[in-house]
Amino acid sequence: MKVNPTYERSLEIHLHGPGPSDVPEEVLRAMSVPTLGHLDSEFIRIMDETQAMLRVLYQTKNRMTIPTSGTGSSGMETLVANLVQPQDKVIVVINGVFGGRIADEVSRFGAEVVPVDLEWGTTVTPDEVREVFSRKRCEVLFLVHAETSTGAYQQHMREIGEIVHQNGALFLVDTVTSLGGIEVKIDEWGIDAAYSGTQKCLSVPPGLSPVTLNERAMEKVRGRKVKSWYFDLGMIERYWNEGHQRKYHHTAPVNMIYALHEGLRLVLEEGLDTRFQRHRKNAAALQAGLQALGFTYLVRKEDERLPMLHAVYLPDGVEEGKLRTEIRSSYNIEIGGGLGKFAGLAWRVGLMGYSSTEDKIYRLLNAIGEVFKKHGIASDRAAGSQAAKAIYKDPERPG
Numbered sequence: 001m002k003v004n005p006t007y008e009r010s011l012e013i014h015l016h017g018p019g020p021s022d023v024p025e026e027v028l029r030a031m032s033v034p035t036l037g038h039l040d041s042e043f044i045r046i047m048d049e050t051q052a053m054l055r056v057l058y059q060t061k062n063r064m065t066i067p068t069s070g071t072g073s074s075g076m077e078t079l080v081a082n083l084v085q086p087q088d089k090v091i092v093v094i095n096g097v098f099g100g101r102i103a104d105e106v107s108r109f110g111a112e113v114v115p116v117d118l119e120w121g122t123t124v125t126p127d128e129v130r131e132v133f134s135r136k137r138c139e140v141l142f143l144v145h146a147e148t149s150t151g152a153y154q155q156h157m158r159e160i161g162e163i164v165h166q167n168g169a170l171f172l173v174d175t176v177t178s179l180g181g182i183e184v185k186i187d188e189w190g191i192d193a194a195y196s197g198t199q200k201c202l203s204v205p206p207g208l209s210p211v212t213l214n215e216r217a218m219e220k221v222r223g224r225k226v227k228s229w230y231f232d233l234g235m236i237e238r239y240w241n242e243g244h245q246r247k248y249h250h251t252a253p254v255n256m257i258y259a260l261h262e263g264l265r266l267v268l269e270e271g272l273d274t275r276f277q278r279h280r281k282n283a284a285a286l287q288a289g290l291q292a293l294g295f296t297y298l299v300r301k302e303d304e305r306l307p308m309l310h311a312v313y314l315p316d317g318v319e320e321g322k323l324r325t326e327i328r329s330s331y332n333i334e335i336g337g338g339l340g341k342f343a344g345l346a347w348r349v350g351l352m353g354y355s356s357t358e359d360k361i362y363r364l365l366n367a368i369g370e371v372f373k374k375h376g377i378a379s380d381r382a383a384g385s386q387a388a389k390a391i392y393k394d395p396e397r398p399g
């Protein structure tokens with residue numbers, strides 16, 4: 001069998017789906033640095049710095065802030081395996097695919113799911129949260145901060161956190177798509193535990209899931225039997241947090257941690273505020289461009305739309321899959337299709353991390369405009385990029 005070396009595949013695809021996002025050169029270079037042993041003192045320094053940078057990003061003092069081995073979903077499994085007990089009642093806000101997955105995961109671990117089923121594309125209100133707690137005593141509330149299947153941006157985080165704590169429950173949050181693109185304030189919002197992923201707004205390849213747990217959550221972890229061996233935080237803590245007495249649990253994915261370290265360094269070099277501002281500004285430009293081309297947003301309330309994920313209905317007469325494939329094959333641009341209820345009806349356009357730049361937005365809107373023109377859907381192929389340009393030129397707009 002003769003196979004060409006992987007590094008000979010040099011075709012560059014511009015990633016504008018719901019993740020993974022484009023990875024900067026520096027991160028790719030970091031991944032190719034020779035592998036160290038997972039208990040090597042030089043590697044331990046990299047681990048310590050990675051944790052310190054994650055705390056800045058998560059805006060937390062939590063000692064238990066580590067990347068778990070596995071994609072974003074491994075963080076979900078870590079939280080459920082360690083914090084949800086079989087007799088627990090767990091409120092899960094379900095307003096899209098990922099809320100649904102959390103409910104599935106919670107029930108697999110034997111707990112009772114108390115679902116808050118919402119129309120997809122909307123988010124939960126503090127009143128709705130109060131109402132569920134008044135009906136039932138629950139130990140945990142779990143929600144998705146940035147629902148990637150619909151583009152919905154959960155508001156009122158601090159207020160929801162307060163309600164959860166008034167009811168003596170733990171507040172668990174999926175921040176896979178939000179971390180690195182919008183504010184995530186773990187301590188200020190009273191989030192007891194959260195997880196994220198490397199492949200969305202951090203612009204690091206898929207493979208790790210940063211998690212953070214406060215002392216309240218860690219109290220619940222300690223002294224109980226965790227159903228998962230691989231994701232047992234009690235054991236993992238002894239590898240990540242024990243100073244020089246570190247104990248091997250499983251071999252850390254060393255080169256992925258190099259990549260995360262470099263990705264986080266780039267995030268902090270840019271600065272959180274500047275980065276969030278960049279995501280907002282570029283989102284406004286993309287939104288103007290997509291609307292000019294005839295797309296409509298699935299999330300109706302404008303302030304509940306995520307800057308990094310634009311879920312849009314296609315104009316009438318568009319063959320969703322066919323055009324998306326054409327954009328991939330003719331322009332080397334990946335766009336996401338609708339997920340769940342929106343399969344075949346919507347596109348999900350990502351502007352995550354390194355994929356969120358003015359240049360990339362023009363390339364994207366021009367490609368869509370050209371394909372639309374070719375298929376007789378739009379008359380003006382440049383309408384999208386012109387509308388975007390007007391946003392960048394508008395001095396009233398922030399950024």
Ligand SMILES: *Cc1c(COP(=O)(O)O)cnc(C)c1O
Pocket residue numbers: 019071072073074098144146147148174176177197199206
């Ligand atoms: C992508 C995503 C996940 C799952 O992450 P994987 O890296 O695919 O395991 C979970 N939650 C949300 C909100 C996501 O967008």
